[in-house]
Amino acid sequence: MKDFSPINKINHPLFTKHGISVSIKRDDLIHPIISGNKWRKLKCNLIETRQGNYTGVLSFGGSFSNHIHALAYACFQQKIPCVGIIRGEAENASNFTLTCARQWGMQLHFVDRKTYRRRHEPEFHQELLQSYPGYFIVPEGGSNQLALPGMADVIDELNQQASFDTLITPVGSGGTLAGLINADNNQHKLLGIAVLKQQGYLNEAVNDLLGDKAEGFSNWQILNQFHRGGYAKFNVEDVQRLQAFKHHCAIPFEPVYSGKMILALLDLVESGYFPAGHRIMLLHTGGLQGLGGLTERGLLDSKEWPMPQTDLSGKL
Ligand SMILES: Cc1ncc(COP(=O)(O)O)c(C=O)c1O
Known part of the structure; x- marks a missing residue:
């Protein structure tokens, strides 16, 4: 079991009051840079790139x-050429995330927002392949069929590590949840916390990834009411609540993904959503590098929200 990411029990007066137990699978500890669901989703995509004799990887x-941050580092480690198609925002070209990616050798290709919206179109992929022949194209967030077997490792590990009733994960593009649903195969209840405003398209995205098997899975749900204003949006009170929780359990979170899951959990528990005796497992999906951009923009205090270890030389 030595390579499994660890599980921490979280003791908190709110959980005690409601008679529930909460644990967290620390996928943020898999690697200082390629952490959480990033590693799980990229693993088979990079194997495919190497075994399929592609020239490199291109993603969005x-x-x-x-x-982008994790892909750049993983490709640096594995000596795979990589290209990032980056959505506009030239003023961010030298931010923390992109500085790291560039340093690790990712070629950054900026496109405006209109062009970026074409990221799922096969015609756009063909155009990109003219410039980057032989590249393996991985969708935004790494959420494709090849993400599923990597996410299955989480369930394999959990089945050997712990007993629980509900597994909770943040949801952005749906690949993480789809992989968990597929591998869990109706053993547990799976709850996804949508971190962005959406109109149900995430359910569709998850079902698309599950393909023909989708109908066989009935025990999952995406909760859409906890986005707190939209993607990467949060207010002062959210930050204070998360900060207090983070100090209490001494586990690092960031407010875009894992933090929104935590705030949703607190709201759900407070509202009596889970019956007494319920055992909850949270998946910490990493993403702590995002603190770099948030502190750089003054949205978070860097003393309260320190960055995880970073290695621009790529020697980790
Ligand atoms: C840290 C983190 N957690 C959760 C998610 C959501 O995962 P998914 O996009 O597979 O729904 C993402 C985005 O990939 C992420 O970066």
């Missing part, structure tokens, strides 16, 4: 993207 992301 915003200028603060955890996926």
Whole structure:
């Protein structure tokens, strides 16, 4: 079990009051840079790139993207050429995330927002392949079929590590939740916390990834009411609540993904959503590099929200 990410029990007066137990699978500890669901989703995509004899990997992301950051480092380690198609925002070209990605050798290709919206179109992929022949194209967030077997490792590990009733994960593009649903195969209840405002398209995205098997899975749900104003939006009170929780359990979170999951959990528990005796497992999906961009922009205090270890030389 030595390579499994650890599980921490979180003791908190609110959980005691409601008679529930809460634990967290610390996928943020898998690696200082390629952590959380990033590693799980990229693993088989990088195997495919190497075994399929592709020239390199090309993927998409915003200028603060955890996926871009992790992909750049993983490709640096594995000596795979990589290209990031980055959504506009030239003023962010030298931010923390993109500085790291560039340093690790990712070629950054900026496109405006209109062009970026074409990121799922096969015609756009063909155009990109003219410039980057032989590249393996991985969608935004790394959420494709190849993400699923990597996410299955989380369930394999959990089945050997712990007993629980409900597994909770943040949801952005749906690949993480789809992989968990697929591997869990109706053993537990799975709850996804949508971190962005959406109109149900995430359910569709998850079902698309599950393909023909989707109908066989009935025990999952995406909760859409906890985005707190939209992607990467949060207010002062949210930050204070998260900060207090983070200090209480001595586990690092960031307010875009894992933090929104925590705030949603607190709201759900307070409202009596979980019956007494319920055992909850949270998945810490990492993403702590995002603190770099948030502190750089003055949205968080860097003393309260320190960055995890970073290595621009790529020697980790
Ligand atoms: C840290 C972190 N947690 C959770 C998610 C959500 O995962 P998914 O996009 O697979 O829904 C992301 C985005 O990939 C992320 O970067």
